[in-house]
Amino acid sequence: MYINITDSATASNKGSSRGLVHYLEKENRLDDKLKPELWFNHTGSIVEPYEVRNALDSNIAKLGKADAKFFLINISPSQKELKHLEESYGKTEMEKQLKQYAEEVMCEYARNFKRDGISSAKDLMWFGKIENHRYYGHRDKEVISGERKRGEQKEGNQMHVHIIVSRKDATNKIKLSPMNNSKGKNEEHSKKLGQFNRVAFKQSGETIFDRLFDFDRGLRETFAHANVQKNGTTAQREQMDILEMSRNQHHNFEHVNGLARNIADGHFHSVADMVKERGESIGSFIEAMLEPVQSIEPEVSPLELAERKRRRRQAQQNQRPGR
Numbered sequence: 001m002y003i004n005i006t007d008s009a010t011a012s013n014k015g016s017s018r019g020l021v022h023y024l025e026k027e028n029r030l031d032d033k034l035k036p037e038l039w040f041n042h043t044g045s046i047v048e049p050y051e052v053r054n055a056l057d058s059n060i061a062k063l064g065k066a067d068a069k070f071f072l073i074n075i076s077p078s079q080k081e082l083k084h085l086e087e088s089y090g091k092t093e094m095e096k097q098l099k100q101y102a103e104e105v106m107c108e109y110a111r112n113f114k115r116d117g118i119s120s121a122k123d124l125m126w127f128g129k130i131e132n133h134r135y136y137g138h139r140d141k142e143v144i145s146g147e148r149k150r151g152e153q154k155e156g157n158q159m160h161v162h163i164i165v166s167r168k169d170a171t172n173k174i175k176l177s178p179m180n181n182s183k184g185k186n187e188e189h190s191k192k193l194g195q196f197n198r199v200a201f202k203q204s205g206e207t208i209f210d211r212l213f214d215f216d217r218g219l220r221e222t223f224a225h226a227n228v229q230k231n232g233t234t235a236q237r238e239q240m241d242i243l244e245m246s247r248n249q250h251h252n253f254e255h256v257n258g259l260a261r262n263i264a265d266g267h268f269h270s271v272a273d274m275v276k277e278r279g280e281s282i283g284s285f286i287e288a289m290l291e292p293v294q295s296i297e298p299e300v301s302p303l304e305l306a307e308r309k310r311r312r313r314q315a316q317q318n319q320r321p322g323r
Contacts (some may be wrong), residue, residue: 001075001076001077001078001081001205001206001209001223002074002075002076002077002078003073003074003075003076003105003201003202003205004073004074004202005071005072005073005074005178005179005198005201006071006072006074007068007071007072007179013068013069013070013071013072014065014066014067014068014069015069016053016057016069017052017053017056017057017069017070017164018053018057020070020072020164021049021052021053021056021164022049024129024131024162024164025049027131027132027133037129037130037131037132038129039051039052039127039128039129040099040102040127040128040129040130041103041121041126041127041128042103042106042120042121042122045099047127052127052164055125055127055166056069056070056125056127056164056166057069058172059125059166059168059172060166060167060168060172061168061172061173063167063168063175067167068167068177068179069166069167070164070165070166070167071164071165071167071177071178071179072162072163072164073105073109073162073163073164073165074160074161074162074163075101075102075105075160075161075162075163075205076160076161077098077159077160077209078221079156079157080221081209081215082094082157082159083157084213084215085097085098085213086157088213088214094159095130095159097212097213098130098159098161099128099130099161100212101208101209101212101213102128102161102163103121104121104208104212105163105204105205105208106121106124106126106128106163106165107119107120107121108201108204108205108208109121109124109165109178109201110123110124112178112196112197112200112201112204113176113195113196114195115174115176117169117171117174118169118174118176122170123169123170124165124166124169124170124176125165125166125168125169125170125172126163126164126165126166127163127164128161128162128163128164129161129162129163130159130160130161131158131159131160131161131162132158132159133153133154133158134153134154134158134160135150135151135152135153135154136148136149136150136151136152136153136154137150138150176196177196178196178198178201179196180195180196181195181196181197181198199227202223203223203224203261203264206222206223207261210254210257217257219243219244219256219257219260220244222257222260222261223264224257224260224261224263224264225240225260225264227264228240228260228263228264232263232264233266234314235268235269235270236263236264236266238270238271239263239268239270239271239274240260240263242271242274243256243259243260243263259274262274
């Protein structure tokens with residue numbers, strides 16, 4: 001699951017939403033023979049483009065010319081996730097399910113601000129739109145290699161959701177910016193600012209999908225795993241290495257992925273700490289989570305394996321030019 005928030009990639013968010021709404025109507029313009037894909041939110045699924053534009057452009061009380069008026073949220077399920085939805089609900093029903101999922105994501109968006117009176121999608125002004133196609137851009141490796149041309153339609157199921165959410169809440173009184181990640185001077189000050197944790201928001205989107213649709217997500221497919229590999233400390237990567245040793249993750253998805261989220265959150269200081277805090281001995285932990293140590297290497301504990309990986313990683317870093 002790929003979720004991101006932008007000021008707006010195709011139109012400035014400092015003025016009217018007209019440009020962005022028009023851009024997101026592109027699929028309706030490309031094939032006017034098909035039934036147009038209308039906008040939706042928590043109130044229903046039949047919202048016309050002009051209603052979206054008028055509502056957003058009227059919800060800007062006390063915002064200056066240089067202030068952001070709205071934000072764009074992209075929700076892009078993977079091919080595996082889309083296949084799961086189609087197999088579970090069918091092509092027609094899966095769109096309805098994806099809209100319901102989007103509303104749940106917006107509930108998490110609201111709660112992430114930790115503001116009084118902002119607790120669900122109903123407290124926001126937002127509008128979503130399903131798109132069914134994606135097109136190759138100049139940055140895609142297929143275009144760079146010459147296999148595809150820019151603008152060609154991508155293969156497979158490409159269903160995804162775009163959401164425009166107003167900077168102001170549904171009452172037009174409270175400012176809410178997902179770009180504000182300042183912790184403030186203290187907890188009360190942070191609440192007043194409406195601090196937003198974008199990492200937690202992205203993680204919540206994945207968790208909601210798995211819960212709603214009973215989706216078994218492999219460890220390597222989790223946001224926590226990707227985030228640790230990209231931004232984690234050496235200790236966090238070592239802990240993730242232990243989880244990757246499991247050959248029975250298909251029996252322990254929820255358990256393994258829960259540990260992965262704890263690792264990404266920095267809950268454990270080391271592999272030993274991870275085991276200790278779970279209140280289990282090394283032996284029982286390995287029996288529950290990992291393949292038998294002897295099948296990896298006789299008489300070598302997982303802690304020793306993690307330590308060897310750490311030493312190899314450190315040696316590789318020391319061999320890099322300039323060190």
